[in-house]
Amino acid sequence: MSLAGLSLRDLEYLLAVAEHRHFGRAAERCGVSQPALSAQIRKLEGLLGMAVFERLPGRVLVTPRGEAVLARAAVVVREAQALLLAARADDAPLAGPFRLGAIPTLGPYLLPHLLRPMREAFPAMRAVLSEARTAELRDWLKSGALDAALCCAGPPDPALRAIPLFVEPFLLMHPAGRTPRMPLPLPGAEELLLLEEGHCLRDQTLAACGIGAPGGTRHATGLEMLRHMVAAGEGVSLMPAIAAAALGPVPGLLEYSPAPEGVGREITLLVRSSDPRAEGLDALAALMRRSAPMPGGAAAAVAGE
The missing domain is CATH 1.10.10.10 (Winged helix-like DNA-binding domain superfamily/Winged helix DNA-binding domain)
Structure with a gap:
């Protein structure tokens, strides 16, 4: 034929x-x-x-x-x-278009810190960026539509390899003037605001607060909306430290306080297990690890410590 x-x-x-x-x-x-x-x-x-x-x-x-x-x-x-x-791996690691995805609660706030170092370290690379929720990113990665994805640690998959980058702490986001007492209790279901279903941050927030099935239907489509809902006095929520540093407080309306130690999420660079550029991808992950804003520093700066 x-x-x-x-x-x-x-x-x-x-x-x-x-x-x-x-x-x-x-x-x-x-x-x-x-x-x-x-x-x-x-x-x-x-x-x-x-x-x-x-x-x-x-x-x-x-x-x-x-x-x-x-x-x-x-x-x-x-x-x-x-x-x-x-064929290209030996000449210029990661040369050509490099399709990098990221979850919405991370990409817009982390990528500005990464793109310049990536261009300098991998001049033959041309980053092509996209944003989607974790399930979509994993599917796109396995289908070959993406080369790598910035997302949170998830369930193991033999088709994928998760390269750990760092642990990003969460901050408690609350209306201004309602500074929580210390030691800080995490919010209960009656005052907790969440992202809509499908966001991994929603599940992480529920797990951190020890809530199985949230009551009510108050949720936001993204971090900006969630931030404004808290500023309007609708409730409280958890905010990833890097996003909190980028978005900042709302003077007189919204503040951040440190969450209890250990409350956060693990950020990984997800790649295909079969990708022949393993050495170059490991080098990219190491660069991202060095270039990312220190989560502890971001948390301290936003919380006013």
């Missing part, structure tokens, strides 16, 4: 449409025009003799037979990427 007419780039187009469920966003992700991407996918569907996608107004669905094609396409693209990476 001839492979003429089948290209890896076309398979990347297929996977991009499957990920975004939208031809326009997929074209933007791939750096091509939408008509060009659509034409190549129709050409590939003709070569395959089947429709991979069902096209609807404003959205795209994957056909049942298309699911099988996409699964095989992901394997082919991932193996082709591994081939290129292995």
